[in-house]
Structures are given as C-alpha cells and as structure tokens.
Amino acid sequence: MAERERSLAPPYGGVFVARTTVMDAEDVRRAIWRMAHEIIERNREVSGLVLVALQTGGVWIAEALGRVIGEVSGHDVTIGTLDVAFYRDDIGLRPVLAEAATDMPGELTGSTVVLVDDVLFTGRTIRAALNALGDYGRAKAVQLAVMVDRGHRELPIRPDYVGKNLPTRRDEMVDASPDGVVIGDVVKP
Amino acid sequence: MTGATPAQLEPTPSPSSAPSSSGGSNETDRAPRHFLGVTGSQGGELRDLLRLSDRFGEVNRRPIPKVPALRGKTVVNMFFEDSTRTRLSFDTAARRLSADVVTFSAATSSLNKGESLRDTVETVESLGADAVVVRHSSSGVPWQIASWVKRTSVINAGDGWHEHPTQALLDCYTIARSSPVLAERFGPDSDAFDFEGLKVGIVGDISHSRVARSNVAAMTALGASVTLVGPPTLLPSCLDGWPVEVSNDLDGLIGDLDVCYLLRLQRERTTEALLPTLREYRALYGLSAKRADRLKDGAIVMHPGPANLGVEIDADVTRRPCSVISAQVTNGVSVRMAVLYYFLGSGVDLVN
Numbered sequence: 001m002a003e004r005e006r007s008l009a010p011p012y013g014g015v016f017v018a019r020t021t022v023m024d025a026e027d028v029r030r031a032i033w034r035m036a037h038e039i040i041e042r043n044r045e046v047s048g049l050v051l052v053a054l055q056t057g058g059v060w061i062a063e064a065l066g067r068v069i070g071e072v073s074g075h076d077v078t079i080g081t082l083d084v085a086f087y088r089d090d091i092g093l094r095p096v097l098a099e100a101a102t103d104m105p106g107e108l109t110g111s112t113v114v115l116v117d118d119v120l121f122t123g124r125t126i127r128a129a130l131n132a133l134g135d136y137g138r139a140k141a142v143q144l145a146v147m148v149d150r151g152h153r154e155l156p157i158r159p160d161y162v163g164k165n166l167p168t169r170r171d172e173m174v175d176a177s178p179d180g181v182v183i184g185d186v187v188k189p
Numbered sequence: 190m191t192g193a194t195p196a197q198l199e200p201t202p203s204p205s206s207a208p209s210s211s212g213g214s215n216e217t218d219r220a221p222r223h224f225l226g227v228t229g230s231q232g233g234e235l236r237d238l239l240r241l242s243d244r245f246g247e248v249n250r251r252p253i254p255k256v257p258a259l260r261g262k263t264v265v266n267m268f269f270e271d272s273t274r275t276r277l278s279f280d281t282a283a284r285r286l287s288a289d290v291v292t293f294s295a296a297t298s299s300l301n302k303g304e305s306l307r308d309t310v311e312t313v314e315s316l317g318a319d320a321v322v323v324r325h326s327s328s329g330v331p332w333q334i335a336s337w338v339k340r341t342s343v344i345n346a347g348d349g350w351h352e353h354p355t356q357a358l359l360d361c362y363t364i365a366r367s368s369p370v371l372a373e374r375f376g377p378d379s380d381a382f383d384f385e386g387l388k389v390g391i392v393g394d395i396s397h398s399r400v401a402r403s404n405v406a407a408m409t410a411l412g413a414s415v416t417l418v419g420p421p422t423l424l425p426s427c428l429d430g431w432p433v434e435v436s437n438d439l440d441g442l443i444g445d446l447d448v449c450y451l452l453r454l455q456r457e458r459t460t461e462a463l464l465p466t467l468r469e470y471r472a473l474y475g476l477s478a479k480r481a482d483r484l485k486d487g488a489i490v491m492h493p494g495p496a497n498l499g500v501e502i503d504a505d506v507t508r509r510p511c512s513v514i515s516a517q518v519t520n521g522v523s524v525r526m527a528v529l530y531y532f533l534g535s536g537v538d539l540v541n
Binding site: 083085086087091092094100101102103104107131132135136137 | 243244247248251252253255256257258259286530533534535
C-alpha cells in the first residue's frame with residue numbers, strides 16, 4: 001500500500017522488509033468502525049460531508065470509512081481522491097511520479113472535508129493537501145483522519161481521528177493496509 | 190544532432206561528469222536535463238510523460254487551473270522563429286505551474302547589434318533561467334545550446350526541419366484520448382498508451398516537416414504503423430532507417446487509416462518549385478469534404494496548425510466531429526506542463 005512512499009524514500013528502489021505487526025486485519029477493521037462513528041458523532045450533518053482520500057495510501061481507508069458511515073447514517077458519503085504531488089515543498093528533491101489520479105467531487109465551498117491518509121508522519125503531505133483543497137473552494141471545515149500517527153511532526157498539524165498512535169524511530173517505515181499495520185525497514189535489495 | 194546520446198530523454202552530461210565540487214544531493218549541483226528530441230526514445234519514457242500529461246489534464250479542468258509545482262523557477266521562451274500556438278502554449282503551461290515566464294523575442298534583441306547566439310544564451314543563463322524553450326529555424330540549435338549551458342534545461346520547441354518533440358507528444362496524447370479505436374480497445378481513460386496496430390497516415394510536405402520527423406519517432410515507438418503520403422518532391426530523398434511505409438496515393442489509403450494527419454504546406458520553407466500548382470496539390474493530397482467522406486468510422490483527422498484551409502484541408506472538414514484539431518491545442522498545454530515539470534521538478538529520475 002505504501003508503495004508510493006516507499007519508492008520516494010531513500011534509498012530509492014528499496015524494498016520494504018516487515019519486522020513487527022502492530023495491528024492485524026481485525027484490529028484495522030475495528031479501528032475503521034470506531035473512526036467512522038467518531039466522524040458521525042462530530043459531524044451531525046453527514047450529507048454535507050466529503051471524504052478526501054490522499055493518493056495512494058488513503059484511498060482504501062476512505063472507501064472503508066465511507067461504507068461504514070453510509071450504513072450507519074443511511075446517507076451516502078461523497079468520496080474524492082487527491083494527489084498532492086504538485087503542491088509539495090520538496091519538488092526538485094525527489095522523483096516525479098505519474099500514477100495517482102486526482103478525482104475531486106467539484107466545488108467544496110460549504111462542505112466539511114475529512115482528509116484521509118494512511119500514515120501521518122512529518123505532516124508535510126497534509127500541508128500540501130490543505131493548499132490543494134483551497135483550489136476547490138472554501139470548505140466549512142477540514143478534519144484529518146489517519147490510520148496511524150507515528151509522530152515526528154515537522155509542522156503544527158494534528159489528526160482528529162486516529163486508528164492507532166504508534167511511537168516509531170525516524171528511519172523506520174510503517175505500512176498500513178486492510179491486512180494490518182506493520183513496522184519495518186526499507187533496505188536496498 | 191549529436192549521435193552520442195541515442196535516448197535524448199537522458200540527462201546530458203551524466204551527473205558523474207558534471208563539474209560539481211560538493212557531494213551533496215542539492216539540486217543546484219545536478220547537471221540539467223534536456224528535452225531535445227524524441228528520435229531514439231523508448232516507448233516507456235514517452236508513456237511516463239503521457240501519463241504525467243493526464244495528471245495535468247485534470248489540473249486544467251479544475252476551476253482554478255493552477256498548481257504551485259514550479260514556484261520560483263524561471264522559464265525563458267527563446268523564439269528565434271515566428272510562432273503563435275507553441276509559444277502561447279509553453280507560456281500558459283509554465284504559468285499554470287506557477288513558474289515565472291520571460292519571453293525573449295529575437296526581433297527586438299541585441300542579436301540585431303551582432304550579439305552571437307552563444308552570448309545571448311549565456312546572458313539568459315546568467316539571469317537565472319531554469320529552463321530555456323528554444324525555437325530556431327536552423328536544425329540542431331537546441332543541441333548546440335545544450336552543450337553551452339551549465340545549469341539550465343533546454344527544451345526544444347522546434348528546430349528547422351529536424352525535431353518538434355512536444356508536438357509529437359501532444360499528438361500522441363491526443364490520439365490516445367480521442368481515437369475511438371483505442372477507446373474501444375483499452376477503455377476511454379486507459380493509461381496504456383499502446384498504439385499497436387493503429388494505422389496512421391501522415392500526409393503532405395514530409396521533407397520540410399519537423400512535426401513529421403518527431404511524430405514518426407514517437408508514434409512508432411508507441412507501436413503505430415505509420416505511412417508517409419505525399420508527392421515524390423515533398424518526400425525526403427532518403428528514408429533509410431525510418432520505420433515507415435511510403436505512398437503517393439492518398440485515395441488508395443484513406444479508407445484504411447485510423448488517423449489521418451495532415452501537415453501544413455510550408456510555403457515559407459520551400460525555396461524551389463516543388464509543386465506545379467496548389468490546385469493540383471489539393472486535388473491529389475488535400476483532405477476535401479468529398480475525400481473525408483471516405484474515412485472509415487472511428488478515424489480521426491489531425492493537423493498541427495496553422496492550417497491552409499482549402500489547400501491541405503477543407504474548412505468544412507475541420508468542423509466535423511472526426512476532427513480533433515482543437516483538442517490538439519488544448520492537450521498541448523497539459524503535455525507541455527508535463528514536460529516542464531518532468532525536466533525541472535524531478536530530483537532523481539522518474540520512477541514507476
């Protein structure tokens with residue numbers, strides 16, 4: 001799932017080697033169930049809610065959250081996807097990628113946006129996402145849901161909904177997928 | 190053209206030979222990467238750029254079609270030859286990436302005082318240009334400039350009769366997005382960019398056309414079968430090594446084509462009498478309304494512009510649904526955004 005992040009992290013072309021499993025598939029399912037209920041609890045009007053998944057790791061989480069919110073509230077939730085590559089502050093320092101598509105549901109003015117990503121780390125991706133959202137209008141509020149908060153923030157950004165707080169070393173890699181959350185390392189093959 | 194680099198999408202010179210002292214990975218001590226031509230390019234490299242163009246196509250459909258990707262970069266348009274659409278297209282592309290754009294016009298420059306091309310280029314580089322977009326009436330000028338610059342990327346916007354790589358990319362992109370044949374094969378938004386079996390006819394003044402040269406290279410690299418069609422006087426004298434077929438009979442071919450690509454009759458580059466009359470040219474090679482009726486279902490008509498209406502194509506044909514000429518112009522911006530971003534925005538080579 002974190003294929004994109006992995007290919008962007010030095011050493012380039014490295015391979016992810018799993019070390020410790022911190023959540024299994026059932027833990028992930030329960031975390032999504034809980035986060036979906038927290039989102040409903042905090043946003044009474046589900047009809048004005050837009051889940052914006054960050055490409056690529058946030059997409060499966062947003063879809064899963066959207067399913068649960070839809071079942072529980074009876075309202076379908078709009079889901080968009082956002083690739084923040086063109087808004088990053090490290091353009092020129094990392095590779096250019098082409099495979100993630102932005103597909104936004106149009107004007108966001110007046111909606112409550114929940115940004116969804118797999119792993120929250122330095123916060124720079126979220127900063128880029130906030131800038132990108134601005135191009136789609138003035139959202140009423142923007143909230144952040146992540147499966148894993150691994151710390152090491154470099155910007156004043158905090159999540160509203162967290163699957164798991166996970167203390168990590170800076171050089172570790174966290175992989176979150178529907179099958180579970182794994183800590184490991186990226187090593188040159 | 191330098192024969193030393195077969196794939197011109199590669200960085201030249203290689204980073205190891207760059208005159209850098211520090212060992213850091215700072216972008217300023219990396220050798221610039223140039224986009225000079227598509228001849229010799231592999232399908233994979235072209236597909237990377239076409240997929241990236243898709244991302245910028247989405248940006249261009251947004252309410253605010255602008256991203257901050259190249260903020261702080263300076264792009265200098267150096268057009269030593271007249272151009273409307275290519276210059277405006279590069280200009281728009283750079284602005285939509287938030288780059289600063291400086292337009293250099295040969296007509297009002299110190300070239301008139303006898304300043305050499307090298308002096309001009311070195312001045313532009315000293316002013317801090319991150320990229321120069323070069324159009325010149327002499328073949329090879331972008332390669333020459335690339336050998337002079339130390340930190341500026343050179344993008345070829347058309348050199349003489351030689352190459353026009355961004356035109357070839359935007360044409361391939363337009364085919365991929367507009368051809369009903371490909372849409373049926375791969376789905377409308379596929380990122381396969383596989384032209385295997387697609388029959389393309391490039392019609393007209395092949396010998397004076399950089400568009401034809403770059404398109405032959407790009408389209409065949411993506412798998413298309415290309416036939417060059419024109420009177421013998423307007424076909425290159427030597428076609429050895431071109432992966433194409435040649436025909437002088439448009440009427441015999443037109444019913445088979447998936448793409449009918451008409452070239453502009455380049456009256457400004459034709460110094461000798463190569464055609465008896467324009468009327469005869471139109472009668473044999475022009476896409477008249479009557480001839481266009483014989484195109485098969487799902488065929489598309491393309492033209493790089495500006496068209497000589499009533500010569501190589503009739504005005505009526507340009508307005509038919511099969512004509513994708515305006516899509517070519519629209520796609521040009523997305524493709525040039527992809528090229529600028531790819532060559533200015535990447536820290537290391539594109540990974541997939």
